[in-house]
Amino acid sequence: MSWLQVIVLSVVQGLTEFLPVSSSGHLRIVSTLFWGEDAGASFTAVIQLGTEAAVLVFFAKMIWQILTGWFRGLFNKEQRGQDYRMGWMVIAGSIPIGIIGVLAKDIIRENLRNLWITAAMLIAFSFVFIIAERTSKKTRGFEDLTMKDALVMGLCQCLALIPGVSRSGGTISGGLFLGLDREVATRFSFLLAIPAVLASGLFSLPDAFDPAAGQAASGAQLLVGTLIAFVIGYASIAWLLKFVGNHSFEWFAAYRIPVGILVMILLALGVLQPF
Incomplete structure (x- = not known):
């Protein structure tokens, strides 16, 4: 991969990871449109570590409360409060994508990356x-979250394995269908993504250097790309949480539909190739 490609794709990753527009879809489109080749699922998974690090920093206080509350409740029944339950909900909600991600690894990295x-x-x-x-x-607020909500949103997160769906879009939509407040669904979506993205990025790290599909990147390129994705991703989180407080997710649909139509036109004209 060229350094320009790494920088551009890392900026795209940071901008789109948390918005419900599909970061993997945008990386796939931008990489093919400007460089004529798919950067690959492995590169995408690794630089996602940067945006996920942004989640860890942005929500550090909440994550620490959940972790400490979960460990306290694990050894002391009298301290099993909301944080303890939240810890189990994040764990349970992460199981579906973990199972499907491993079992369908080859399909995800090759067949599902068709631009059509x-x-x-x-x-x-x-x-x-x-x-x-x-x-x-x-x-419904944070105190109303249940294990059922976590499992449903966890199943919705599996849809993000298909480029074009969006991890946040899938989980947040699931939360809205369950009656959750828009901001609550968004925040829990971020928490739910942490185990899945960290596991995916670490699991894909060896393949990013020598991928079976897509392009290889050097260690320095992966490091710089991850740092860029972190900085821009942090700003994106802050913007999105402010935006969802007063605006509908229909605004993102108004962006996604024209982009999808444009990509189809470019595919039909032969400007883009599906693989």
């Missing part, structure tokens, strides 16, 4: 956002 699929998902899943926004009661 990415474009179709950008369009189709936009209507899921719209329906979720218009049907959700948005009345």
Whole structure:
């Protein structure tokens, strides 16, 4: 990979990881449009470590409370409060994507990276956002979260394995369908992504240097890309949490649909190749 490619794709990763527009889809599109080749799922998974580090820093206080509350409750039944339950909910909600991610590794890294699929998902899943926004009661807060909510949102997170869907979009939509407040669904979506993204990035690290599909990157390139994704990702989190307080996710659907249509036109004209 060239350094320009690494920098551009890392900026795209930081900007799109937390917005419900599909970071993997955008990386796939940008890489193919400007460099004629898919950077690969392994490179994508590794630089996601940067954006996930941004989550760890941004939500450090909340994460620490959950971790300490979970460990206290693990050894003392009298201290099993909301933080203890939240810890188990994050663990349980992370199991589905862990299982599917391992079992379907080859399909995810090759077959599902077809740009026709990415474009179709950008369009189709936009209507899921719209329906979720218009049907959700948005009345349930953090204290109302249950294990059922965690499992449902965890299953929705599995959809993010398909480029074009969006991890945050899938989980947040699931939360809205469950009646969660928009900001609550967004914050829990971030927490739910931590185990999955960290595991995926570390698991994919060896393949990023010598991938079976996609392009290889040097250690220095992966480090710089991860740092860029961290800085921009941190700013994106702050912006999104402020945005969702007063705005509907339908705004993102209004962006995704034209992008999906544009990609289909470029594919039909031969400007882009599906693989």
